[in-house]
């Protein structure tokens with residue numbers, strides 16, 4: 438054999454000449470920072486999710502920071518969230534001086550256990566920050582009801598959930614249509630659509646949207662785009678401290694092309710996920726599943742390993758077979774940045790979160806994945822997990 442083993446990556450952004458052309462247009466326009474392309478991307482994103490306002494920022498972490506700040510999270514305030522998420526979720530709370538209050542994930546999934554939220558509420562609770570983990574919608578309806586009952590704002594970390602859908606009063610709606618107070622999205626290449634780096638905030642609250650626009654640009658009262666087009670001299674003011682959290686027009690132009698692709702990307706991803714699930718069922722493995730009120734964009738396809746399989750050993754065996762995987766979602770409370778530092782509070786046991794981190798793996802799933810790629814991965818899985826292979830392994834290890 439002269440060719441080497443193919444390596445199936447775990448994810449891959451879809452980018453081609455269309456994005457190149459979009460960037461070319463912006464470069465040659467001479468306006469490359471936040472400007473008309475950002476405004477157009479915001480309008481198109483708002484229309485896509487059906488939100489009155491969408492504000493683009495540099496990434497989802499900065500979006501989360503501004504969202505928490507907008508609902509008034511400040512020093513000592515508590516925000517109920519999950520440890521079982523990318524560390525940015527909790528870090529954004531730290532940026533406001535707030536305290537992440539961690540509760541566990543649900544049984545049989547990787548999202549916040551809505552049943553535990555009320556036990557974590559204290560007079561210091563300033564927000565609930567729920568995560569649509571791996572693109573799977575969390576139980577937003579229940580969470581919003583709890584938030585309303587206690588007058589606590591709900592912020593959605595929708596970093597992974599661009600294009601995911603939830604059934605709301607009998608209609609399928611995109612995540613980002615405001616039911617919670619603010620939703621935050623990511624356009625990192627590991628997500629379903631990308632701008633290199635990038636983020637978006639959607640809300641129905643015009644005052645929040647006004648603040649996001651002020652804060653993302655140093656708190657500047659008159660944006661440069663307005664001054665640039667004015668026939669009169671304008672001096673801007675700085676009524677409060679802001680940040681440089683802008684998205685550039687180069688990124689937004691790419692985002693606009695990505696948004697056009699999104700429906701096709703999601704339908705391909707959903708088809709691949711269905712095929713994986715059928716094969717996993719046949720191997721006796723538990724496939725991840727959607728509640729009947731949710732449609733995932735399958736940003737990640739995460740599988741629970743049978744108890745007898747070690748995570749690292751299994752991932753290495755798959756890597757040796759040419760299949761790249763990742764471990765499941767991390768736990769913030771187990772990282773050195775948080776552990777023993779007094780920066781967070783655990784309001785419940787986090788045992789499900791911890792088990793999920795060490796007993797799951799994320800399989801390759803990307804829109805360009807061919808049926809042959811999928812068969813290749815499935816056959817590598819079958820070599821490890823099929824009942825015959827499994828009993829042989831268990832014999833060896835006993």
Ligand SMILES: *Cc1c(COP(=O)(O)O)cnc(C)c1O
Nearest residue numbers: 496497498523525596623624625
């Ligand atoms: C990726 C991710 C983020 C951070 O997004 P960036 O755009 O990289 O800042 C936040 N939360 C979750 C759940 C994520 O998966």
